[in-house]
Amino acid sequence: MSDAGVIHDIGYQRYDGPRLGRAAVLGALYQHGLRATFGLGRSAKSKIFPWGVAAIVLLVAVINAAVRSQTGTWLFDYYAFADSMSWLVIFFVAIVAPELVSRDLRSGVLPLYFSRPLRAADYVIAKVAALATAVWLLLGVPQFIMFLGGAFTTKTGMRGVWHEVGLLLPGWAYSVLWAFIFTSISLLIASLTGKRAFAAGGIVAVFLMTAPVVGVLSVLPSHTANDLAGLASPMSLISGVEAWLRGRNDLGINVGDFGVIYGIEAFCLITACLLLLLARYRKVASL
Amino acid sequence: MTIIATQALTKTYGGGVTALSDLTVDVDAGVIGLVGANGAGKSTFIKIMLGLLAPSSGEVRVFGLDPVTETDKVRARVGYMPENDCLPPDVSASEFVTHVGRLSGLPKTAARERASEALRHVGLYEERYRQIGGYSTGMKQRVKLAQALVHDPDLLLLDEPTNGLDPAGRDAMLTLVHRIGTEFGISVVVCSHLLGEVERICDSLIAIEAGRLLRADRISSMTTASDVLAVEVSEGTDELASALRALGFIVTPDGRQLLVPLESETAYDRILRAVADLDLPLHRLDQRRHRVAELFTAKETADV
Numbered sequence: 001m002s003d004a005g006v007i008h009d010i011g012y013q014r015y016d017g018p019r020l021g022r023a024a025v026l027g028a029l030y031q032h033g034l035r036a037t038f039g040l041g042r043s044a045k046s047k048i049f050p051w052g053v054a055a056i057v058l059l060v061a062v063i064n065a066a067v068r069s070q071t072g073t074w075l076f077d078y079y080a081f082a083d084s085m086s087w088l089v090i091f092f093v094a095i096v097a098p099e100l101v102s103r104d105l106r107s108g109v110l111p112l113y114f115s116r117p118l119r120a121a122d123y124v125i126a127k128v129a130a131l132a133t134a135v136w137l138l139l140g141v142p143q144f145i146m147f148l149g150g151a152f153t154t155k156t157g158m159r160g161v162w163h164e165v166g167l168l169l170p171g172w173a174y175s176v177l178w179a180f181i182f183t184s185i186s187l188l189i190a191s192l193t194g195k196r197a198f199a200a201g202g203i204v205a206v207f208l209m210t211a212p213v214v215g216v217l218s219v220l221p222s223h224t225a226n227d228l229a230g231l232a233s234p235m236s237l238i239s240g241v242e243a244w245l246r247g248r249n250d251l252g253i254n255v256g257d258f259g260v261i262y263g264i265e266a267f268c269l270i271t272a273c274l275l276l277l278l279a280r281y282r283k284v285a286s287l
Numbered sequence: 288m289t290i291i292a293t294q295a296l297t298k299t300y301g302g303g304v305t306a307l308s309d310l311t312v313d314v315d316a317g318v319i320g321l322v323g324a325n326g327a328g329k330s331t332f333i334k335i336m337l338g339l340l341a342p343s344s345g346e347v348r349v350f351g352l353d354p355v356t357e358t359d360k361v362r363a364r365v366g367y368m369p370e371n372d373c374l375p376p377d378v379s380a381s382e383f384v385t386h387v388g389r390l391s392g393l394p395k396t397a398a399r400e401r402a403s404e405a406l407r408h409v410g411l412y413e414e415r416y417r418q419i420g421g422y423s424t425g426m427k428q429r430v431k432l433a434q435a436l437v438h439d440p441d442l443l444l445l446d447e448p449t450n451g452l453d454p455a456g457r458d459a460m461l462t463l464v465h466r467i468g469t470e471f472g473i474s475v476v477v478c479s480h481l482l483g484e485v486e487r488i489c490d491s492l493i494a495i496e497a498g499r500l501l502r503a504d505r506i507s508s509m510t511t512a513s514d515v516l517a518v519e520v521s522e523g524t525d526e527l528a529s530a531l532r533a534l535g536f537i538v539t540p541d542g543r544q545l546l547v548p549l550e551s552e553t554a555y556d557r558i559l560r561a562v563a564d565l566d567l568p569l570h571r572l573d574q575r576r577h578r579v580a581e582l583f584t585a586k587e588t589a590d591v
Binding site for chain 2: 014042115286
């Protein structure tokens with residue numbers, strides 16, 4: 001027993017340090033989820049995709065800022081930037097949402113989670129917050145780079161900077177809206193299956209396959225049908241909300257007098273998806 | 288000290304399936320075996336204790352706390368190891384156990400320290416930095432045990448901890464469970480459908496069948512005065528049997544062995560002397576307990 005090199009077993013030590021409450025547990029799960037969305041703490045392979053998307057959106061923002069500082073005109077404003085980049089975000093959430101929830105279903109780790117102070121609602125809140133933050137960062141950070149470009153090259157001093165802030169903040173708010181529509185739909189789809197490939201396919205399908213429906217509806221001879229066409233796809237729905245809130249009809253989507261319907265549908269869609277997600281995990285947690 | 292107390296506990300599932308019916312039992316601290324066939328209600332009982340399911344009627348108290356209303360307090364003191372596979376393959380054991388430690392409410396550094404402690408106690412050292420996907424079944428079971436230990440519970444609920452293990456792995460796991468119960472000062476409920484396996488390591492035993500309590504008692508009281516000496520001699524078995532009968536023992540031949548109940552303090556010496564007097568080549572002398580199983584199946588005949 002007393003050979004050199006033997007590690008002496010000092011026996012089992014009881015833990016009498018602090019035990020944190022549910023809020024801290026939720027925070028830990030949120031942090032874990034947010035790190036996972038960018039592949040931090042995972043293998044190098046799982047970092048490629050999120051960081052690839054991040055690199056593209058950052059590059060676009062840098063080019064946009066550079067063009068503006070040279071020529072004085074935007075390629076995109078803050079809204080148009082979020083709108084165009086949202087097509088890339090589809091692929092981001094299609095990879096990341098299954099990583100957040102399908103993976104837990106697949107490995108059967110949930111009984112371990114739910115036998116701890118964590119509840120179904122906490123789990124859903126943490127995962128939604130993590131993915132929404134990730135998507136928001138993906139849009140908001142490049143928007144901030146565009147802001148920096150604008151603020152440093154303004155010719156009207158502080159007044160110009162404040163004007164730029166006034167443009168950035170609604171742009172960020174718009175990105176929050178995008179973040180929630182992406183998060184609620186993609187997490188709901190991903191929570192239905194443990195197979196990541198199926199979940200990814202389902203998410204891409206919901207966001208992309210609905211676009212042709214919008215196309216068909218918008219060429220129908222009925223004026224009302226044309227105005228309501230955007231409701232059929234989450235992508236055009238958010239553009240429609242923008243068109244309504246900003247009173248614009250030059251955004252490639254015409255909402256006519258039905259703008260408020262777009263607003264209501266966006267709100268209802270996000271709420272319904274989140275409630276269904278909660279219901280789904282209420283059921284999973286009791287297994 | 289009573290750690291688990293139930294009073295007429297009943298659980299009926301939606302489809303009219305009764306998983307537990309009128310279960311009343313008081314369990315003392317120690318290593319407790321919960322035995323019953325598959326579907327007898329063991330897992331339901333565990334889930335009720337964790338507050339994952341609410342009982343249909345009756346009461347349950349874990350450390351005097353009601354799992355339905357004081358769920359967090361109960362879960363802080365209880366560790367659960369599920370029966371099924373529950374580990375993500377693409378992270379290391381040390382990262383995973385740290386993560387679940389944090390989900391139990393441990394602060395970050397404490398979670399990391401406790402995770403490596405827990406993994407060390409279950410016998411995972413350098414392997415803990417490798418991805419779980421590459422582990423053997425035995426190592427995975429150890430990680431599952433470590434994650435139940437990480438927040439230093441006062442009670443462990445282990446659902447079939449020896450599932451899928453080879454005989455050597457079973458022994459190692461049972462020894463580990465026994466050590467946790469005796470050296471670490473943590474009470475353990477071990478679920479199993481194999482009575483012979485848990486009776487070795489348990490202080491007390493709860494047997495349920497179709498949701499009803501068959502028997503709950505300490506192992507020592509189940510097996511008192513039922514010790515048996517198995518004697519095997521290479522030749523002259525019959526001679527020995529008649530000699531022992533002449534001495535007043537009740538001898539039951541069992542294959543090549545003779546089973547002799549030890550009803551008094553001196554019985555062991557007297558049997559030994561009988562063998563020596565006959566000058567027989569003694570092959571085996573094995574003092575063993577009645578299998579607890581016999582107490583459940585044929586209690587009446589075992590008492591004869």
